[in-house]
Amino acid sequence: MEWIQQLINGISLGSIYALIALGYTMVYGIIKLINFAHGDVFMIGAFVGFYAIAGWGLGFFPALLLAMAVCAVFGVLIERIAYKRLRNATRIAALITAIGVSLLIEYGFIYVRGAQAAAYPDVLANKKYDLFGIQVSSQSLLILVVSIVLMIILHFVVHRTKIGKAMRAVSHDMEAAQLMGINVNTTISATFAIGSALAGAAGVFFGVYYTKIEPLMGVIPGVKAFVAAVLGGIGIIPGAMVGGLVLGVVETIVSALGFSQWRDAAAFIILILILLFRPSGIFGKNAREKV
Amino acid sequence: MKKVKGFWIYVVLSVVIYGVVQLLINGGILNPFYANTLIFIGINIILAVSLHLVIGITGQFSIGHAGFLAVGAYISAIITMKFQLPFPLALLAGGIVAALAGLLVGIPSLRLKGDYLAIATLGFGEIIRIVFLNIDYVGGASGMQVTHLTTWTYTFICLFITITVITNFTNSRHGRACISVRENEIAADAMGINTTYYKVVAFALGSFFAGIAGGLFAHNFYIIQPGNFGFLKSFDILIFVVLGGLGSLSGSVIAAILLTVVSTFLQDYPETRMIIYSVVLVLVMLYRPQGLMGTREVTDLFGKWKGPKGGNSYGK
Numbered sequence: 118m119e120w121i122q123q124l125i126n127g128i129s130l131g132s133i134y135a136l137i138a139l140g141y142t143m144v145y146g147i148i149k150l151i152n153f154a155h156g157d158v159f160m161i162g163a164f165v166g167f168y169a170i171a172g173w174g175l176g177f178f179p180a181l182l183l184a185m186a187v188c189a190v191f192g193v194l195i196e197r198i199a200y201k202r203l204r205n206a207t208r209i210a211a212l213i214t215a216i217g218v219s220l221l222i223e224y225g226f227i228y229v230r231g232a233q234a235a236a237y238p239d240v241l242a243n244k245k246y247d248l249f250g251i252q253v254s255s256q257s258l259l260i261l262v263v264s265i266v267l268m269i270i271l272h273f274v275v276h277r278t279k280i281g282k283a284m285r286a287v288s289h290d291m292e293a294a295q296l297m298g299i300n301v302n303t304t305i306s307a308t309f310a311i312g313s314a315l316a317g318a319a320g321v322f323f324g325v326y327y328t329k330i331e332p333l334m335g336v337i338p339g340v341k342a343f344v345a346a347v348l349g350g351i352g353i354i355p356g357a358m359v360g361g362l363v364l365g366v367v368e369t370i371v372s373a374l375g376f377s378q379w380r381d382a383a384a385f386i387i388l389i390l391i392l393l394f395r396p397s398g399i400f401g402k403n404a405r406e407k408v
Numbered sequence: 409m410k411k412v413k414g415f416w417i418y419v420v421l422s423v424v425i426y427g428v429v430q431l432l433i434n435g436g437i438l439n440p441f442y443a444n445t446l447i448f449i450g451i452n453i454i455l456a457v458s459l460h461l462v463i464g465i466t467g468q469f470s471i472g473h474a475g476f477l478a479v480g481a482y483i484s485a486i487i488t489m490k491f492q493l494p495f496p497l498a499l500l501a502g503g504i505v506a507a508l509a510g511l512l513v514g515i516p517s518l519r520l521k522g523d524y525l526a527i528a529t530l531g532f533g534e535i536i537r538i539v540f541l542n543i544d545y546v547g548g549a550s551g552m553q554v555t556h557l558t559t560w561t562y563t564f565i566c567l568f569i570t571i572t573v574i575t576n577f578t579n580s581r582h583g584r585a586c587i588s589v590r591e592n593e594i595a596a597d598a599m600g601i602n603t604t605y606y607k608v609v610a611f612a613l614g615s616f617f618a619g620i621a622g623g624l625f626a627h628n629f630y631i632i633q634p635g636n637f638g639f640l641k642s643f644d645i646l647i648f649v650v651l652g653g654l655g656s657l658s659g660s661v662i663a664a665i666l667l668t669v670v671s672t673f674l675q676d677y678p679e680t681r682m683i684i685y686s687v688v689l690v691l692v693m694l695y696r697p698q699g700l701m702g703t704r705e706v707t708d709l710f711g712k713w714k715g716p717k718g719g720n721s722y723g724k
Binding site: 149151199202203206207208209210211212213214216217218219220221223224225227228232336340343344347378379381382385386388389392393396 | 469471516517519520522523524526527528530531532534535538539541542639643646650654679680682683685686687689690693694697
């Protein structure tokens with residue numbers, strides 16, 4: 118019974134990773150950039166939620182929506198200011214810029230606010246439900262449900278709307294999409310907006326679930342979410358969801374086995390194994406390299 | 409003939425720099441703070457040059473260099489502190505073990521390219537850190553006490569050896585092979601160059617010198633902790649190479665000196681330092697992606713002798 122409980126905890130953690138991983142995978146799919154600053158957008162989302170709840174007394178859902186909106190704008194700003202001119206630069210230059218932007222956000226935020234941690238207010242009543250002897254907290258259930266709803270909305274946007282169609286076209290072939298009259302800049306901005314909004318939601322969930330937030334909180338979940346994206350096959354949206362869930366469950370199992378110190382290493386070991394044996398990820402197709 | 413003459417100029421210049429600084433330290437003109445800053449600059453130059461070999465010359469984007477620094481630091485500290493063996497031996501052992509770690513990491517991960525390699529090396533760097541965090545023999549998270557053994561003489565000798573070896577490596581047949589891997593891996597492969605071999609060699613050599621720097625680093629601070637060798641440390645080294653110019657040895661030396669001096673003065677304001685670093689990094693990438701020096705060397709300006717020529721373009 119305890120194992121099922123751990124599994125549920127793992128799935129809650131995994132759904133947070135999955136939400137962050139979606140942003141990574143969408144951005145990578147469209148401009149082939151590992152957006153290192155994504156973890157910091159997640160952090161900004163957590164803090165917006167924190168100030169909305171603790172400062173303005175908003176409820177959970179208004180705070181969640183506010184955090185998502187602020188993060189969407191923030192993500193678009195990052196893209197417009199830093200990444201847009203690097204579209205034709207080498208991949209390494211883009212990667213270094215992304216690292217720079219990430220550090221700038223982290224330390225800029227510390228400079229403005231200070232590095233001390235904050236305790237997330239109790240916004241959701243945490244009830245324990247007893248299902249056939251399994252203790253399930255209402256928080257993890259809610260996180261899971263809202264994450265699934267967000268992912269369904271995302272699926273709908275990507276597959277049923279015009280902007281989603283444009284995103285898929287641009288990620289397939291940017292130049293051809295441009296020739297077909299798709300506004301590439303708008304599409305890329307929309308991708309950043311959606312990905313960042315999901316990261317913002319993940320930030321609020323993280324705060325509610327772990328109750329402690331700090332300016333450098335985005336680094337480790339950010340890298341792990343990237344691992345999740347690679348695990349599922351980078352650029353593939355269902356892959357990011359599955360990768361996030363798998364990673365969350367694996368981490369929880371590693372902790373439950375008594376190796377909680379090695380939890381962070383588990384994610385990186387998974388990453389290296391997947392890169393070595395199946396670099397295209399679980400859902401990826403093997404692409405042959407052309408000269 | 410010309411090359412040999414250039415080499416002797418370089419040797420004489422190094423001896424003069426060493427002698428002057430040593431005299432200043434002995435004479436008490438340089439106070440311990442400045443002497444320590446000089447040692448720190450030396451260590452950072454070794455790190456920058458060792459990463460320059462991997463990123464600048466061979467074009468393999470590694471962002472886990474602090475992991476090898478950690479290996480060197482811990483191994484050398486174990487040798488001096490637990491086995492009471494002499495310091496030079498510890499430095500050498502730290503370098504060798506770091507090179508072995510480099511081989512271990514490099515052989516599987518160098519099959520990857522670009523972003524994937526970067527992420528894999530980041531992962532390996534973190535794994536190395538977590539391993540040290542979990543070994544009680546080296547003190548775990550609270551760290552390990554190390555006596556202060558690093559002096560200007562040791563630092564300078566190591567620095568001299570590092571620069572000499574890497575310059576000569578770059579100018580040799582093997583170095584040219586590495587540059588060809590950077591410029592176009594497929595073409596290099598087609599020309600009969602064993603690209604995997606050269607990538608791994610460059611990686612291991614870079615790790616070796618990072619390990620040496622780790623030994624100096626450990627014995628310069630009185631304590632080493634796994635937290636010192638996180639991603640931010642790798643980033644510190646990366647920025648030397650990127651700012652100096654990918655493919656320019658003297659560029660990374662200049663950047664290392666410049667940034668170490670800046671960060672020493674900003675020691676009390678760590679946030680400001682990181683903000684400056686990140687802004688510099690972003691601005692350099694946006695407006696001068698080739699870095700300060702590009703692939704040129706300081707020696708090109710004098711035209712006296714050929715410096716460690718790192719090719720004319722960086723993957724363009």
